[in-house]
Amino acid sequence: MQHMIVYLNGDYVDIHDAVISPLDRGFLFGDSVYEVIPVYQNQLFAEKEHLDRLTHSLAAINIPQPLDHAEWVNIFNQLLSYPHEGDRMIYVQVTRGAYAERLHASPAAIVPTIFVAALPVTKKDVSQGIRAITVNDIRWNLCRIKATTLLANVLAKDAAQRLDTHDAIFIREGFALEGTASNLFVVKNNHVFTPPLSANILPGITRQLVIDLLRQQDIMITERMIAATELVDADEIWLTGSVSEIVPVIMLDQRPISHGNVGIFYKKATEWYKNNLEKHYA
Ligand SMILES: Cc1ncc(COP(=O)(O)O)c(C=O)c1O
Structure with missing residues:
Protein backbone atom coordinates (compact mmCIF):
# COMPACT_ATOMS: atom_id res chain seq x y z
CA MET A 1 0.00 0.00 0.00
CA VAL A 121 -10.94 3.12 -4.98
CA THR A 122 -10.63 1.57 -8.41
CA LYS A 123 -13.85 2.39 -10.26
CA LYS A 124 -14.71 -0.14 -12.94
CA ASP A 125 -16.89 0.60 -15.93
CA VAL A 126 -19.93 -1.61 -15.36
CA SER A 127 -22.22 0.22 -17.77
CA GLN A 128 -22.26 -2.86 -20.05
CA GLY A 129 -23.40 -5.06 -17.17
CA ILE A 130 -21.90 -7.77 -14.99
CA ARG A 131 -22.33 -11.54 -14.55
CA ALA A 132 -23.51 -12.85 -11.18
CA ILE A 133 -24.47 -16.07 -9.44
CA THR A 134 -26.94 -16.88 -6.68
CA VAL A 135 -25.65 -18.43 -3.47
CA ASN A 136 -27.24 -19.84 -0.36
CA ASP A 137 -27.25 -17.15 2.36
CA ILE A 138 -25.14 -18.60 5.16
CA ARG A 139 -24.74 -15.25 6.95
CA TRP A 140 -25.96 -14.66 10.50
CA ASN A 141 -29.40 -13.26 11.31
CA LEU A 142 -28.51 -9.60 11.85
CA CYS A 143 -27.19 -8.50 8.48
CA ARG A 144 -28.83 -5.09 9.00
CA ILE A 145 -25.83 -4.31 11.24
CA LYS A 146 -22.80 -3.22 9.24
CA ALA A 147 -20.49 -5.62 11.05
CA THR A 148 -16.96 -6.36 9.88
CA THR A 149 -17.58 -10.10 10.26
CA LEU A 150 -17.93 -10.61 6.52
CA LEU A 151 -16.63 -14.15 6.08
CA ALA A 152 -19.79 -15.37 4.32
CA ASN A 153 -19.60 -12.37 1.97
CA VAL A 154 -15.93 -13.12 1.25
CA LEU A 155 -16.70 -16.78 0.46
CA ALA A 156 -19.64 -15.80 -1.76
CA LYS A 157 -17.53 -13.29 -3.68
CA ASP A 158 -14.75 -15.86 -4.07
CA ALA A 159 -17.28 -18.41 -5.37
CA ALA A 160 -18.49 -15.83 -7.90
CA GLN A 161 -14.94 -15.14 -9.06
CA ARG A 162 -14.09 -18.82 -9.37
CA LEU A 163 -17.00 -19.08 -11.81
CA ASP A 164 -15.63 -16.11 -13.76
CA THR A 165 -18.49 -13.86 -12.60
CA HIS A 166 -18.39 -10.62 -10.65
CA ASP A 167 -20.78 -10.99 -7.77
CA ALA A 168 -23.21 -13.17 -5.86
CA ILE A 169 -26.80 -12.63 -4.72
CA PHE A 170 -27.79 -14.17 -1.40
CA ILE A 171 -30.85 -16.46 -1.39
CA ARG A 172 -32.47 -17.25 1.95
CA GLU A 173 -35.49 -19.54 2.28
CA GLY A 174 -36.34 -19.09 -1.38
CA PHE A 175 -36.05 -15.28 -1.41
CA ALA A 176 -33.36 -13.09 -2.96
CA LEU A 177 -32.08 -10.57 -0.40
CA GLU A 178 -29.01 -8.62 -1.53
CA GLY A 179 -25.55 -8.86 -3.07
CA THR A 180 -22.26 -9.46 -1.25
CA ALA A 181 -21.82 -5.68 -0.82
CA SER A 182 -24.94 -4.27 -2.43
CA ASN A 183 -28.74 -4.10 -2.36
CA LEU A 184 -30.94 -5.72 -4.96
CA PHE A 185 -33.46 -4.25 -7.41
CA VAL A 186 -35.52 -6.14 -9.98
CA VAL A 187 -37.58 -4.74 -12.84
CA LYS A 188 -40.56 -6.64 -14.22
CA ASN A 189 -43.25 -5.26 -16.54
CA ASN A 190 -42.18 -1.62 -15.99
CA HIS A 191 -42.38 -2.01 -12.22
CA VAL A 192 -39.31 -1.87 -9.97
CA PHE A 193 -39.09 -4.07 -6.87
CA THR A 194 -36.61 -4.21 -4.02
CA PRO A 195 -36.77 -6.38 -0.89
CA PRO A 196 -38.14 -4.54 2.16
CA LEU A 197 -35.73 -3.75 4.99
CA SER A 198 -35.47 -6.57 7.47
CA ALA A 199 -33.00 -8.04 9.93
CA ASN A 200 -31.12 -9.66 7.06
CA ILE A 201 -30.72 -6.73 4.69
CA LEU A 202 -28.33 -3.84 5.13
CA PRO A 203 -30.31 -0.57 4.96
CA GLY A 204 -28.29 0.70 2.01
CA ILE A 205 -27.92 4.46 1.65
CA THR A 206 -27.85 4.03 -2.14
CA ARG A 207 -30.92 1.79 -1.98
CA GLN A 208 -32.93 4.55 -0.30
CA LEU A 209 -31.60 7.22 -2.65
CA VAL A 210 -32.51 5.11 -5.70
CA ILE A 211 -36.02 4.49 -4.30
CA ASP A 212 -36.46 8.25 -3.72
CA LEU A 213 -35.18 9.16 -7.20
CA LEU A 214 -37.47 6.62 -8.87
CA ARG A 215 -40.46 7.90 -6.89
CA GLN A 216 -39.66 11.49 -7.89
CA GLN A 217 -39.84 10.32 -11.50
CA ASP A 218 -43.18 8.55 -10.93
CA ILE A 219 -41.68 5.13 -11.61
CA MET A 220 -43.63 2.31 -9.96
CA ILE A 221 -41.41 1.05 -7.17
CA THR A 222 -42.52 -1.41 -4.52
CA GLU A 223 -40.63 -2.80 -1.55
CA ARG A 224 -41.56 -6.46 -1.32
CA MET A 225 -39.95 -9.86 -0.98
CA ILE A 226 -38.52 -11.18 -4.24
CA ALA A 227 -38.70 -14.93 -4.77
CA ALA A 228 -35.50 -16.41 -6.16
CA THR A 229 -37.58 -17.86 -8.99
CA GLU A 230 -38.53 -14.31 -10.06
CA LEU A 231 -34.91 -13.50 -10.84
CA VAL A 232 -34.90 -15.98 -13.69
CA ASP A 233 -37.38 -14.06 -15.82
CA ALA A 234 -36.73 -10.54 -14.51
CA ASP A 235 -36.59 -7.83 -17.15
CA GLU A 236 -33.69 -6.23 -15.30
CA ILE A 237 -31.62 -6.83 -12.17
CA TRP A 238 -29.46 -4.16 -10.51
CA LEU A 239 -27.18 -4.11 -7.51
CA THR A 240 -26.63 -0.82 -5.65
CA GLY A 241 -23.85 0.38 -3.35
CA SER A 242 -22.25 3.65 -2.30
CA VAL A 243 -19.06 3.22 -4.26
CA SER A 244 -20.36 1.02 -7.09
CA GLU A 245 -23.60 3.08 -7.49
CA ILE A 246 -26.05 1.17 -9.74
CA VAL A 247 -24.73 -2.00 -11.38
CA PRO A 248 -26.77 -3.89 -13.98
CA VAL A 249 -26.64 -7.70 -13.92
CA ILE A 250 -26.92 -9.12 -17.44
CA MET A 251 -26.15 -12.80 -16.74
CA LEU A 252 -27.35 -14.68 -13.69
CA ASP A 253 -26.30 -18.27 -13.08
CA GLN A 254 -25.20 -18.39 -16.73
CA ARG A 255 -28.61 -17.30 -18.04
CA PRO A 256 -29.03 -13.95 -19.79
CA ILE A 257 -31.14 -11.30 -18.09
CA SER A 258 -32.88 -8.90 -20.43
CA HIS A 259 -31.32 -10.81 -23.38
CA GLY A 260 -27.87 -10.09 -21.99
CA ASN A 261 -28.20 -6.34 -22.44
CA VAL A 262 -28.49 -3.51 -19.94
CA GLY A 263 -32.09 -2.36 -19.60
CA ILE A 264 -33.78 0.97 -20.19
CA PHE A 265 -34.71 1.40 -16.52
CA TYR A 266 -31.09 0.95 -15.51
CA LYS A 267 -30.07 3.61 -18.00
CA LYS A 268 -32.69 6.03 -16.72
CA ALA A 269 -31.96 5.33 -13.05
CA THR A 270 -28.24 5.88 -13.63
CA GLU A 271 -28.90 9.15 -15.42
CA TRP A 272 -31.05 10.38 -12.52
CA TYR A 273 -28.41 9.20 -10.05
CA LYS A 274 -25.66 11.11 -11.88
CA ASN A 275 -27.86 14.21 -12.23
CA ASN A 276 -28.52 14.13 -8.52
CA LEU A 277 -24.77 13.98 -7.83
CA GLU A 278 -24.11 16.84 -10.22
CA LYS A 279 -26.79 18.96 -8.53
CA HIS A 280 -25.24 18.15 -5.19
CA TYR A 281 -21.78 19.34 -6.21
CA ALA A 282 -22.82 22.19 -8.50
C1 LIG B 1 -24.30 -6.44 2.41
C2 LIG B 1 -24.46 -5.06 1.86
N1 LIG B 1 -25.65 -4.68 1.39
C3 LIG B 1 -25.84 -3.45 0.85
C4 LIG B 1 -24.78 -2.54 0.75
C5 LIG B 1 -25.01 -1.20 0.11
O1 LIG B 1 -25.04 -0.19 1.08
P1 LIG B 1 -24.71 1.32 0.71
O2 LIG B 1 -25.61 1.70 -0.41
O3 LIG B 1 -25.03 2.07 1.95
O4 LIG B 1 -23.28 1.36 0.34
C6 LIG B 1 -23.52 -2.89 1.26
C7 LIG B 1 -22.42 -1.95 1.19
O5 LIG B 1 -21.32 -2.23 1.56
C8 LIG B 1 -23.36 -4.18 1.82
O6 LIG B 1 -22.17 -4.56 2.30
Missing part, protein backbone atom coordinates in the same frame (compact mmCIF):
# COMPACT_ATOMS: atom_id res chain seq x y z
CA GLN A 2 1.25 3.46 -0.89
CA HIS A 3 2.08 5.88 1.93
CA MET A 4 -1.01 7.52 3.30
CA ILE A 5 -1.96 9.26 6.49
CA VAL A 6 -4.71 7.51 8.45
CA TYR A 7 -6.50 8.28 11.70
CA LEU A 8 -6.05 5.85 14.56
CA ASN A 9 -7.33 6.56 18.07
CA GLY A 10 -6.82 10.32 17.98
CA ASP A 11 -3.59 10.39 15.97
CA TYR A 12 -2.87 11.01 12.29
CA VAL A 13 -0.11 8.59 11.33
CA ASP A 14 1.35 6.99 8.24
CA ILE A 15 -0.49 3.72 7.55
CA HIS A 16 2.79 1.82 7.95
CA ASP A 17 3.10 3.18 11.50
CA ALA A 18 -0.53 2.53 12.47
CA VAL A 19 -0.43 -0.24 15.07
CA ILE A 20 -3.37 -2.14 16.59
CA SER A 21 -2.98 -4.67 19.41
CA PRO A 22 -3.46 -8.35 18.50
CA LEU A 23 -5.72 -8.40 21.58
CA ASP A 24 -8.08 -5.97 19.89
CA ARG A 25 -11.53 -7.55 19.90
CA GLY A 26 -12.02 -6.52 16.29
CA PHE A 27 -9.12 -8.84 15.44
CA LEU A 28 -9.97 -11.64 17.92
CA PHE A 29 -13.76 -11.80 17.53
CA GLY A 30 -14.71 -9.54 14.64
CA ASP A 31 -16.28 -7.46 17.43
CA SER A 32 -16.59 -4.32 15.34
CA VAL A 33 -18.64 -2.32 12.84
CA TYR A 34 -17.71 -0.16 9.88
CA GLU A 35 -18.89 2.38 7.33
CA VAL A 36 -17.91 3.35 3.83
CA ILE A 37 -18.65 6.91 2.75
CA PRO A 38 -18.30 7.79 -0.93
CA VAL A 39 -16.25 10.81 -1.97
CA TYR A 40 -16.83 12.86 -5.11
CA GLN A 41 -14.58 15.75 -6.10
CA ASN A 42 -12.82 15.23 -2.78
CA GLN A 43 -16.07 15.93 -0.91
CA LEU A 44 -18.14 13.61 1.25
CA PHE A 45 -21.45 12.35 -0.06
CA ALA A 46 -24.41 11.52 2.24
CA GLU A 47 -22.15 11.59 5.31
CA LYS A 48 -25.11 12.25 7.62
CA GLU A 49 -26.91 9.10 6.47
CA HIS A 50 -23.72 7.04 6.82
CA LEU A 51 -22.97 8.43 10.28
CA ASP A 52 -26.55 7.78 11.38
CA ARG A 53 -26.19 4.17 10.21
CA LEU A 54 -22.87 3.91 12.08
CA THR A 55 -24.65 5.09 15.23
CA HIS A 56 -27.31 2.39 14.73
CA SER A 57 -24.69 -0.31 14.11
CA LEU A 58 -22.78 0.71 17.25
CA ALA A 59 -25.95 0.81 19.34
CA ALA A 60 -26.94 -2.63 18.06
CA ILE A 61 -23.74 -4.15 19.47
CA ASN A 62 -23.63 -1.96 22.60
CA ILE A 63 -20.56 0.09 21.74
CA PRO A 64 -21.01 3.72 22.84
CA GLN A 65 -20.78 6.19 19.95
CA PRO A 66 -17.27 7.56 20.60
CA LEU A 67 -17.51 10.83 18.60
CA ASP A 68 -20.16 13.31 17.59
CA HIS A 69 -21.11 14.19 14.03
CA ALA A 70 -18.82 17.25 13.81
CA GLU A 71 -15.85 15.32 15.20
CA TRP A 72 -16.29 12.56 12.63
CA VAL A 73 -16.63 15.02 9.77
CA ASN A 74 -13.50 16.88 10.94
CA ILE A 75 -11.50 13.66 10.77
CA PHE A 76 -12.87 12.80 7.31
CA ASN A 77 -12.06 16.25 5.95
CA GLN A 78 -8.61 16.23 7.52
CA LEU A 79 -7.85 12.92 5.74
CA LEU A 80 -9.26 14.25 2.48
CA SER A 81 -7.01 17.31 2.72
CA TYR A 82 -3.86 15.20 2.19
CA PRO A 83 -2.47 14.99 -1.36
CA HIS A 84 -3.54 11.91 -3.31
CA GLU A 85 -4.10 10.52 -6.79
CA GLY A 86 -7.28 8.92 -8.07
CA ASP A 87 -10.64 8.21 -6.42
CA ARG A 88 -11.00 7.60 -2.71
CA MET A 89 -13.61 6.60 -0.17
CA ILE A 90 -13.74 7.14 3.56
CA TYR A 91 -13.47 3.88 5.49
CA VAL A 92 -14.43 3.97 9.19
CA GLN A 93 -14.07 1.08 11.60
CA VAL A 94 -14.89 1.07 15.30
CA THR A 95 -14.02 -2.01 17.35
CA ARG A 96 -14.93 -2.63 20.96
CA GLY A 97 -11.24 -2.16 21.74
CA ALA A 98 -8.32 -4.15 23.17
CA TYR A 99 -8.42 -5.90 26.54
CA ALA A 100 -5.76 -7.79 28.51
CA GLU A 101 -7.66 -11.09 28.42
CA ARG A 102 -9.38 -12.98 25.64
CA LEU A 103 -12.91 -13.05 27.03
CA HIS A 104 -16.03 -13.63 24.98
CA ALA A 105 -18.12 -11.42 27.24
CA SER A 106 -17.32 -7.79 26.55
CA PRO A 107 -15.44 -6.14 29.41
CA ALA A 108 -17.09 -3.04 30.90
CA ALA A 109 -13.94 -0.92 31.07
CA ILE A 110 -12.77 -0.87 27.48
CA VAL A 111 -12.01 1.95 25.08
CA PRO A 112 -13.16 1.54 21.44
CA THR A 113 -10.53 1.47 18.71
CA ILE A 114 -11.25 4.02 15.99
CA PHE A 115 -9.68 3.68 12.57
CA VAL A 116 -10.45 6.00 9.65
CA ALA A 117 -8.73 6.13 6.26
CA ALA A 118 -9.33 7.73 2.87
CA LEU A 119 -8.71 4.53 0.92
CA PRO A 120 -8.07 4.38 -2.82
